[in-house]
Amino acid sequence: MSAMELYLTLSAFLFCLGVFLVVTRRNAVMALLGIELILNAANLNFVAFNTKYAHGIDGQMAALFVIVLAAAEVAVAFAIVLNVYQRYKTVNIDEIDTLKD
Amino acid sequence: MTMTNILFHAFILLTAGAGFVLAISRNIVYAAFLLFVVLLGVAGLYIFAGAEFLAVSQVIVYVGGTLIVVIFGVMLTAKMREMKPQTDFVNLVPGAMLAAAIFMALLFVIRESGVLSSPGNSAAIASDNVHRVGVATLTDYLLPFELVSILLLTVLIGAAYLSRKTKIEKEEQAT
Numbered sequence: 060m061s062a063m064e065l066y067l068t069l070s071a072f073l074f075c076l077g078v079f080l081v082v083t084r085r086n087a088v089m090a091l092l093g094i095e096l097i098l099n100a101a102n103l104n105f106v107a108f109n110t111k112y113a114h115g116i117d118g119q120m121a122a123l124f125v126i127v128l129a130a131a132e133v134a135v136a137f138a139i140v141l142n143v144y145q146r147y148k149t150v151n152i153d154e155i156d157t158l159k160d
Numbered sequence: 161m162t163m164t165n166i167l168f169h170a171f172i173l174l175t176a177g178a179g180f181v182l183a184i185s186r187n188i189v190y191a192a193f194l195l196f197v198v199l200l201g202v203a204g205l206y207i208f209a210g211a212e213f214l215a216v217s218q219v220i221v222y223v224g225g226t227l228i229v230v231i232f233g234v235m236l237t238a239k240m241r242e243m244k245p246q247t248d249f250v251n252l253v254p255g256a257m258l259a260a261a262i263f264m265a266l267l268f269v270i271r272e273s274g275v276l277s278s279p280g281n282s283a284a285i286a287s288d289n290v291h292r293v294g295v296a297t298l299t300d301y302l303l304p305f306e307l308v309s310i311l312l313l314t315v316l317i318g319a320a321y322l323s324r325k326t327k328i329e330k331e332e333q334a335t
Binding site (some may be wrong): 062063065068069071074075076078079080082083084085086087088089091092095096097103106107109110111116119120122123124126127128129131133134135137138139140141142150153 | 168169172175176179180182183190191192195198199202205206208209210211213217218221225226229230232233234236237248249250251252254255256258259262263266270275276278279289292293296297300301304305308312315319320322323331
């Protein structure tokens with residue numbers, strides 16, 4: 060397999076693992092780990108396609124901004140998770156189903 | 161097979177393997193540390209793709225920042241008294257089928273779309289990656305760069321606001 064094919068296959072694999080984590084886990088923290096995997100899969104694709112155009116740098120810049128957004132997303136998401144945990148004493152996604160108590 | 165080639169395949173295997181164990185692991189703490197391995201593996205692959213600056217950013221931002229936050233989240237939300245930071249699977253079979261179906265579909269698209277055979281204009285990978293990223297950030301990508309800095313400030317304030325204690329909670333704790 061060529062390097063490109065390996066990159067794309069690994070990226071698809073990581074994306075599917077992320078989807079699997081988000082779908083099958085009750086714990087909000089695990090679902091967030093799945094989202095991180097999905098974002099990394101997307102990043103890997105950006106960087107892999109950038110190797111085809113060695114004089115451009117657009118793919119790498121897009122990946123860089125995705126990293127920043129992922130960091131921001133994680134900070135806010137965990138602030139929300141901690142808040143939810145303080146209120147409901149659980150981070151089980153299935154049990155957190157009330158808008159107002 | 162050259163040394164570089166062997167290392168490249170080793171990183172691919174490391175990332176895929178750690179990701180798979182992460183997906184089936186029941187212990188959240190192990191899962192958080194396996195994410196660490198996956199992120200490092202991806203950073204290694206960035207270097208093979210000629211994106212050195214991105215690899216370093218990945219290590220600093222993800223491994224140094226995001227992962228610490230994740231581990232804090234795990235530690236603060238796991239019920240430590242029960243000593244079981246475990247998590248169950250739900251929808252195991254549908255989830256696995258969904259993931260497998262998406263993977264097959266993506267593989268089909270990768271094979272059939274002609275992406276692999278299209279030549280692109282790949283010259284040798286340029287060696288002045290960091291220089292070019294710096295120039296691009298302050299020329300072509302100046303507006304996104306500024307927007308991202310505003311976003312980060314917003315996130316900083318937002319996260320601090322969300323995770324603060326309200327007055328009522330403080331009074332409840334005092335009594």
